[in-house]
Amino acid sequence: EAQVTQNPRYLITVTGKKLTVTCSQNMNHEYMSWYRQDPGLGLRQIYYSMNVEVTDKGDVPEGYKVSRKEKRNFPLILESPSPNQTSLYFCASSFLSSGANVLTFGAGSRLTVL
Amino acid sequence: KQEVTQIPAALSVPEGENLVLNCSFTDSAIYNLQWFRQDPGKGLTSLLLIQSSQREQTSGRLNASLDKSSGRSTLYIAASQPGDSATYLCAVMWAGNQFYFGTGTSLTVIP
Numbered sequence: 001e002a003q004v005t006q007n008p009r010y011l012i013t014v015t016g017k018k019l020t021v022t023c024s025q026n027m028n029h030e031y032m033s034w035y036r037q038d039p040g041l042g043l044r045q046i047y048y049s050m051n052v053e054v055t056d057k058g059d060v061p062e063g064y065k066v067s068r069k070e071k072r073n074f075p076l077i078l079e080s081p082s083p084n085q086t087s088l089y090f091c092a093s094s095f096l097s098s099g100a101n102v103l104t105f106g107a108g109s110r111l112t113v114l
Numbered sequence: 115k116q117e118v119t120q121i122p123a124a125l126s127v128p129e130g131e132n133l134v135l136n137c138s139f140t141d142s143a144i145y146n147l148q149w150f151r152q153d154p155g156k157g158l159t160s161l162l163l164i165q166s167s168q169r170e171q172t173s174g175r176l177n178a179s180l181d182k183s184s185g186r187s188t189l190y191i192a193a194s195q196p197g198d199s200a201t202y203l204c205a206v207m208w209a210g211n212q213f214y215f216g217t218g219t220s221l222t223v224i225p
Binding site: 048 | 146148150155156157158159160163203205207211212213214215216217218
């Protein structure tokens with residue numbers, strides 16, 4: 001089944017404890033991205049990647065890191081989480097070619113930082 | 115600055131009614147526009163993708179239109195059903211490969 005898989009789905013952590021949210025897709029998509037969804041603010045893009053070893057900042061990159069060492073994986077790293085990073089996170093992927101860039105989303109990862 | 119707006123934030127309709135959801139965006143130089151559905155506690159599911167050169171796309175009871183000159187897109191849902199209850203989001207891609215999302219319209223279809 002073609003899908004984007006995120007882990008963990010739910011996580012409670014404490015301020016300053018490094019964590020990684022993994023994202024993997026099995027569709028050979030070039031494009032991958034991370035979003036956070038907050039009430040009243042909608043989805044905001046954190047980082048995106050157009051191919052291996054190519055990453056770019058979205059609108060809210062502060063406090064986050066990403067890497068794209070393999071085409072299928074795009075982990076989101078919070079080096080020192082803070083309570084304002086409590087949110088629902090989504091990973092998504094797509095082809096880059098025009099007409100085929102339909103975004104496929106993962107099921108989401110709900111993160112709480114105490 | 116690119117912005118995407120969806121009004122109203124919430125909408126309730128009786129079952130069987132046809133309805134229209136609105137999406138407006140700044141800057142008409144878009145690459146494409148996508149409509150998504152989000153069920154509570156779940157991820158987003160793509161409904162329709164409209165390229166900048168297209169005026170509309172249809173899938174079953176759904177029809178999405180695009181008017182770049184006025185900066186608007188509409189999602190038309192025919193003969194609404196309780197199973198259509200969800201939040202509907204639109205997302206716009208401009209140059210730079212970034213997607214910008216509206217805050218969504220929460221739809222409730224009353225049996």
